[in-house]
Amino acid sequence: MAEAKHIPAGAQPGVPTPTPTQSVPNWVPRSSVAVSLTGMVVAGYLTWEHFTGASTFACPQNGAIDCVKVTTSSYSTIAGVPVALLGLFFFAALALLCLPAAWRSRRPLLRSLRLSAASAGVLLVLYLIWAELFRINAICLWCTAIHILTIALFTIVTIAHALNGPPRNHQP
């Protein structure tokens, strides 16, 4: 007979109740923090280039590849805020939300915040890819790195949430 490890409120006494996995696999916090920190570095570089006029960009300028063109376009800001800075805040927030302790937490708010942030990030990435391809007509390699990292982070967070089960009310 299976042994019950956890009996939630309302469970039938004596009947073992299988529970969702209590914590995510080890690779989840490790990879999500690593991706977030890498994103912070790249977004930090793009932010620095944004505020220094993109005068020292380590990026080729030929044909479709043109970082300066992308990062100095009107699509490089949203409501006056540089997209690169938004990216920096995004990855910093995700780095905190993806710490092992945060993954262990079952607080619904924390889980929702992490999933919402990752989803918002990937939606913004889709918009920026559209802008690069159809409005700016140039691709920025550093921005592409950010796009890949954001989609990777979204993948990790989404899969981890699926493995981790639905949110429950926090019980102290």
Add this chain to the structure above:
Amino acid sequence: MTNSSKSNDATREKVAQMRAAQVRADRRRRIVIAVSAVGAIVVLVAVLVIAKLAGIGTPAKTAAGSSAASAAVTSALSHVPPTALDAVGTGSANNPPTVITSPALKQGGKPRVLYIGAEYCPYCAAQRWAVAQALSRFGTWTGLGQTTSSASDIDPNTATLSFHGATLTSRYVSFTGVETTTNQPAGTGYQPLDTPTAAEAALMQTYDGPPYLPSASAGGIPFLDIGGAYVSSGASYDPQLLAGKTHQQIADALKNPANPIAQAIDGAANAITAAICKTTNNQPAAVCAAPGVTAAASTPSHG
């Protein structure tokens, strides 16, 4: 163990198995949803890339006698290697923008570049290449047209672009392009196209001639007002240079600093870029500090 307790154990076991199965099913469903969400994102990115490669979404708003500029021409024009522009410097271009003292010309809080020309005009045909290339360093073109100058004027059928319906998306400057006629004859002139506003016509009336520009070019087109700080009238090189060339040949020539077309167009573009930089407080620095631009900025008319 009694029969009753055995029966209870069996029931509990069965319930536990059912719950375990339900938990596994729920987990499988969540994983399927998560993988689907990730897959949808990847598919969306792929669709965007494929649509771009297929040329979907390229705007086309052109006048009679014009067509949308090909993606290859627009790309070649907008992506001239900075090394080529720097190597050309002032090149063989003449007639750089002249510094003036007048109220700042702005739109949306940004310096405004006003171009007034016409599609039939061969001098406009020559100058548009330089204007379009210079502005591409500050933003992105959409809706550029592709046309030729009049078949019956001097330097006939000069391959060029058209600013009719074109939009420059830029953080640094705003652009207004006015093409007053097409290249299609109508009566004693050409078919009308864009009409300058009263304010735009007044700017041309005031600054397209003495004391700002030589009397020889008074009222001439193309007229260019760069942020109220610089004006120019006419072309910066002889349109004859482009005779017999296709749009693609001209655009492709811009990346070769030794090519006479690049010497003329890139040189003129550097001079226009230098003038625009004066109105944007030398932003973006990557453009305004480029050696080709600083070389052009030192020409006499740049003051």
